[in-house]
Amino acid sequence: MYSSYWMPKNGRESTSLLDHDALRRDAATHKSIQSEETQLRRIDLETIMSSKAAVKYWYLHRPKTMECVHKNAVKIQCMGRSFAVRQLIKKYGVAYTVELAKADANKKHEERMAELSPEDREATEKHIAEYEERVAEARRKRKEELAIEQAQEVERLARQRLQMEAFLATQKEEMRLEAEERARKDAIQREQERIKAEKEEKERAEALVQQRLIEEAARAEEQALDMDLLRKEEEERERKGLERLEREEEERIQREEEERLEQERIQREEEERMEQERLEREEEERMEMERMIELERIEREKQEEARIEVERIAREKEAHRLRQEEERKHQEEHRRRQESQRRKLEKEKARLAALEEAERMRQEEIKAIEAKKYNAAYSKDVPVTVRNLGIGRIVDYDLQKDEYRVCLDKGQGNRTMTVPFDDVKLDEDRILSPRTQVDTPFGVGEVIGMDPHVGCYAINTEINAAEGSQVVAFVQVQDVAVYAEEVEERAIVDEDLPLPDEIGLLSASVVATRVISRTGKKFIQYQLEIKTNNYGTVYCWKRYSTFRTLCDRLHKENKIKRKDIPEIPPRQIVGNFSPRTIEERAQKLNRFLDAAVKAEHLQWGVRVDDRIAVYKRRVRKATGSRRFW
Known part of the structure; x- marks a missing residue:
């Protein structure tokens, strides 16, 4: 995207507008062709960030969207970076992305360090080293604090666990104790x-007795x-006499x-007091007895519970032992x-392994025999003699x-038989x-030897090379043919005709082609028919390069236009020997020869x-000279 944070480097650049300022300046010019759409989608952001042409288009046609982009420039750049990182x-x-980021950071650091003077670089390196030492020291202290905090936390948890266990x-x-107290109070x-x-009953009985007494x-x-x-x-x-006595x-x-x-x-009071004391003593004795009885009962219950618990534990241990057993x-x-x-399974595996080993050894023996036979067998196109055939x-x-x-020779009818x-x-x-x-396909060479089992001739492709620099090629039998030296051909219709002082050219055309191998190289010859x-x-044989030389000289020395004489294309790197390429050439x-013969201002010749x-003579005068090829 265009940068919104560019700063001028000198006075001449201080008047230059930033990219977004310059583009915003042209907003009024293009307002008539702008859209009112303000939606900013994810695909729009990726489209905006794809190229500068896309940015320019969006500034022209989607200004409100780009205004939203400018308002969120930092977010957009972050999205762009995150998009690149995700990709x-x-x-x-x-891992590769992290290594790339680290390498980029190191590269930027090296560039910044290279721009500094030796003193600044040394000071910067010293500052960085000190900063790294401070960071390492801070990390070490933080690790120690964390270790101490962890130990304290472990100790606090242990202490809290002990407190919780004591509290429980x-x-x-x-x-x-509350349960025992409640049980004791309920008993009391x-x-x-x-x-x-009983007292009420006794009082009722005493009341009845007192009532009877009353x-x-x-x-x-x-x-x-x-x-x-x-x-x-x-x-x-007797009252009167005895009144005094009676009184x-x-x-x-x-x-x-x-x-x-x-x-x-x-x-009665003494009896009541003694009865009360007796009742109190009886009450105390009864209470003491009841307390003793309750204590004995509680002790017995505890003993019984302990016995039951011991028996239960013993039963559980016995059950656990039995289960474990x-x-x-x-x-x-x-x-x-x-x-x-x-x-x-091991026995079965050993037996199967032995069988497999025996089978493998048998197959290996069979394969060794077959490989021996195959290695001893002759390869394709090797000349052989078949018994009785x-x-x-x-x-x-x-x-x-x-x-x-085997494909038999022509004398046997070219039959293919299995023998x-x-x-x-x-x-x-x-x-x-x-x-x-x-x-050979590599050119003319000398036979070094033949391996009938591989079906290849070893060919020395550099006949005249030194002993140590010879190149050996291995060629299939079918691609090797005895080299026959080609003789330059020419045919004259009437050999009895006397040889004139000058032979004039009427027409020239290519009538045949052939592939020639000489001195380890291959090239194509074209048979030229000259009337x-x-x-x-x-007739004579010429190479393709001869025609190209003639074409270049005609264009260069006679200063003719290339549209008047067709240009011959240059030699290709590969595919020169394909039939299609030879035919097109x-x-x-x-076409070139026909145009060169018909051109009246050209003069050139062919050496047979x-x-x-x-010779082809000029009809009208033109600057140039005779050329032979």
């Missing part, structure tokens, strides 16, 4: 209720009153009665079964059937002897051999 991670992985134990003990309350009920006293008093009345009636008669007696009786009542009251037996049985199965060439070898397919391995012998008479000159005005028709050469040369 790098997606393509190369996160205390809470459990309090709950146990039940006993008090029982005592209260009733008996009342009856006795009534009887006494009756007797007193009778006595009074009897004494009434005294009454007083005495009254005193005695009062004393008796007082003694009875005192006795059972599991150990199962595991032992399972281990024995697995061991037995493993031994069986004559000579021929190998077509292929069937390794499974150990048979050859046994032992009926085929190498025909050494038809193998080319060493130092025989042959024509003359006084010596019939002659022959057509272009014919050392004796014969054919």
Whole structure:
């Protein structure tokens, strides 16, 4: 994207507008063709950041969107960087991206350091080293603080765990004590209720007894009153004489009665006190007994619970031991079964491995025999002699059937037959002897030798090279042919005609082509048919480079336009020997020769051999000179 943070470097640049200022300046000019769309989508951002042309288009057609882009320039740049980073991670992985970022940071640091003077560089390096030391020291201190904090945290957690365990134990003990207290209070309350009920029952019984006593006293008093009345009636008669005695007696009786009542009251109080003390002692004894009984009961319950817990633990231990014993037996049985199965599998694997090894060795022996036979077999196109059938060439070898397919010679009708391995012998008479000159795809060379099992001739492609710099090529038998030196051909229609002083050219055209191999190189020759005005028709072979030389000289020295004489294309790097290329070149050469012959202002000639040369003369005068090729 265009940068919004460019700063001028000198006074001349201070008047230059920033990119967004310059583009915003042209907003009014292009307002008529602008869209009102203000949506900013993710695909729009990627389109904006794709190229400068896209940015210019968006400034012209989507100004409001670009205004939104300017308002969020930092976010857009961050999105662009994150988009690029995501693409790098997606393509190369996160490790490569991190290494790339580190390499970029190192490169920028090296560039900044290279721009500094030696003193500034040394100061900067010293500052960076000090900063790294401070950072390392801060990290070390932070690690120590973290270690101390972790130790403190572990200690705090341990202390908190111990406090929690103590709190739980205390809470459990309090709950146990509360339960015992509640049980004791319930027992005391039940006993008090029982005592209260017994006391109430006793009081009711005593009340009934007292009521009976009161009733008996009342009856006795009534009887006494009756007797007193009778006595009074009897004494009434004696009252006067005995009044004094009676009064005294009454007083005495009254005193005695009062004393008796007082003694009875005192006795009753003493009895009540003693009864109360006895009841209190009984209550205390009962309470003590009940406490002892409750303590004994609690002790017995504790003992019983402890016994039950011990028995439960013992039962659990016994059950756990039995389970462990059972599991150990199962595991032992399972281990024995697995061991037995493993031994069986190992035996089976060993047996199968032995069988596989025996089969592999047998296959290897078969393959070794077949490879030996295959290596001893002759390759394709090797000349051989077949027993009772004559000579021929190998077509292929069937390794499974150990048979050859042989193509017999023309004398046998070019038949292809299948013959046994032992009926085929190498025909050494038809193998080319060493130092025989042959024509190959690499050019002309000399035979070094032949490997009939590979089906290749070893060819020295550099005949005249030194002993140590010779190039050896391995060529298939079918690509090797005995080299025959090509003789330059020319044909004259009428050899009896006398050789004139000058032979004039009427027409020239390419009528044939051939591929020639000489001195280890291959090239193409084109047969040129030349019709003359006084010596019939002659033929000669010329290379493609000869025609190109003539074309270049005609264009250069006669200063003719290239549209008047067709230009011959240059030689290609590859594909020069394909039939299609050769045919196209022959057509272009014919067009060139036809135009060169018809051009009246050109003058050139063709040298057929050392004796014969054919000339094309200029019809109208033009600057130039005669050229032979």
